Amino acid sequence: MAEFNLPINSIVKPGKHFPAPEGAVNTRKFSIYRYDPDTGANPRVDTFDVDMDTCGPMVLDAIIKIKSELDASLSFRRSCREGICGSCAMNIDGVNGLACTTALADIDGDVAIYPLPHQPIIKDLVSDLTNFYAQYASIEPWIKTDTPAPPDRERLQSPADREKLDGSYECIMCACCSTSCPSYWWNSDRYLGPAALLASYRWIVDSRDDATGERLDEVEDPFKLYRCHTIMNCAQVCPKGLNPAKAIAETKKMLVERRV
Amino acid sequence: MANLRTPLSVAKGRGSSGSGTEHFWHQRITAVALVPLVIWFCFSVAALPAMDHASITAWLSAPFNAILMIAAIIAIFFHASLGLQVVLEDYVSQHGIRTIAIIVVKLLCFLLAITGVFSVIKIALGS
Numbered sequence: 271m272a273e274f275n276l277p278i279n280s281i282v283k284p285g286k287h288f289p290a291p292e293g294a295v296n297t298r299k300f301s302i303y304r305y306d307p308d309t310g311a312n313p314r315v316d317t318f319d320v321d322m323d324t325c326g327p328m329v330l331d332a333i334i335k336i337k338s339e340l341d342a343s344l345s346f347r348r349s350c351r352e353g354i355c356g357s358c359a360m361n362i363d364g365v366n367g368l369a370c371t372t373a374l375a376d377i378d379g380d381v382a383i384y385p386l387p388h389q390p391i392i393k394d395l396v397s398d399l400t401n402f403y404a405q406y407a408s409i410e411p412w413i414k415t416d417t418p419a420p421p422d423r424e425r426l427q428s429p430a431d432r433e434k435l436d437g438s439y440e441c442i443m444c445a446c447c448s449t450s451c452p453s454y455w456w457n458s459d460r461y462l463g464p465a466a467l468l469a470s471y472r473w474i475v476d477s478r479d480d481a482t483g484e485r486l487d488e489v490e491d492p493f494k495l496y497r498c499h500t501i502m503n504c505a506q507v508c509p510k511g512l513n514p515a516k517a518i519a520e521t522k523k524m525l526v527e528r529r530v
Numbered sequence: 531m532a533n534l535r536t537p538l539s540v541a542k543g544r545g546s547s548g549s550g551t552e553h554f555w556h557q558r559i560t561a562v563a564l565v566p567l568v569i570w571f572c573f574s575v576a577a578l579p580a581m582d583h584a585s586i587t588a589w590l591s592a593p594f595n596a597i598l599m600i601a602a603i604i605a606i607f608f609h610a611s612l613g614l615q616v617v618l619e620d621y622v623s624q625h626g627i628r629t630i631a632i633i634v635v636k637l638l639c640f641l642l643a644i645t646g647v648f649s650v651i652k653i654a655l656g657s
Contacts, residue, residue: 404538456623522554529552
């Protein structure tokens with residue numbers, strides 16, 4: 271059955287408070303999920319008072335400032351700080367997003383920061399995305415052809431066919447969509463999730479790919495694909511403004527069309 | 531002991547079952563059928579002269595009403611069994627319990643559909 275009784279150490283307890291340095295006047299409270307599986311202690315929510323007069327405008331600026339000035343043990347992933355690497359995906363103010371492209375000004379009141387929902391935690395805001403990446407690999411995200419490329423030039427694609435890839439090739443695999451999806455929470459062992467299915471669709475509609483049928487065969491499954499119930503959280507949270515739900519619906523449509 | 535299978539092998543699992551589209555398609559067809567059937571049912575029951583046993587059985591004895599009622603019963607229980615199966619697959623994670631629950635729901639829907647159809651026929655043919 272569903273997990274009605276959570277394991278004892280999954281209960282999140284109040285944590286430490288880190289006050290702002292002396293003299294800070296314009297402070298803002300950040301509540302951040304902390305968990306270290308190695309200690310065996312329960313997860314906790316630490317609160318940090320951050321001096322906003324010396325803090326950058328984005329959520330990532332604030333957590334970097336917290337790590338540099340208040341608690342160096344805070345763990346999170348980050349790299350490009352411009353919304354293209356997808357490393358700093360986390361649950362900010364109850365919504366999945368990239369810390370680097372989420373402005374602090376767009377959040378009302380205190381800022382609550384949790385890791386991506388329903389994934390194993392490595393430490394603090396670093397979630398274990400092993401299964402998420404493996405699911406991406408399982409859809410074989412590379413071109414598959416039976417015909418060799420012309421010897422003197424690349425494979426051609428008409429501008430109209432190239433346009434079909436718009437809205438699916440831009441995915442940065444940050445996992446905001448999949449980890450916001452209730453179907454993915456309950457069945458991520460079998461449901462591929464919006465990110466992998468968007469990637470699958472990107473290759474299904476690629477005019478240069480010869481494996482369209484095999485790709486459709488591969489996702490035609492009550493769990494891999496049909497766990498999507500058009501909840502649309504994926505489209506709502508995607509930091510790149512993509513719509514995985516539409517790609518999944520198009521995939522279902524193609525599956526129906528090829529048998530009706 | 532930690533799972534020694536590779537993450538890719540775990541993600542691939544037992545592969546694709548090659549089904550699900552039929553389920554999805556049938557759920558849509560029954561949903562489309564139920565739109566006019568439910569509207570018809572509500573309006574024609576509301577239009578009955580009286581809400582008593584005699585007027586209901588008289589209404590159901592008309593062949594047109596009996597045929598649409600049987601169609602509605604079949605569509606409702608077919609749709610319900612498909613929908614409940616999805617709910618069980620979503621929320622019951624223990625595989626054994628899930629399988630038993632799906633079997634019970636399917637058989638129950640089948641039994642209820644037959645009961646409904648038989649009742650309509652019995653009333654319509656007046657025996």
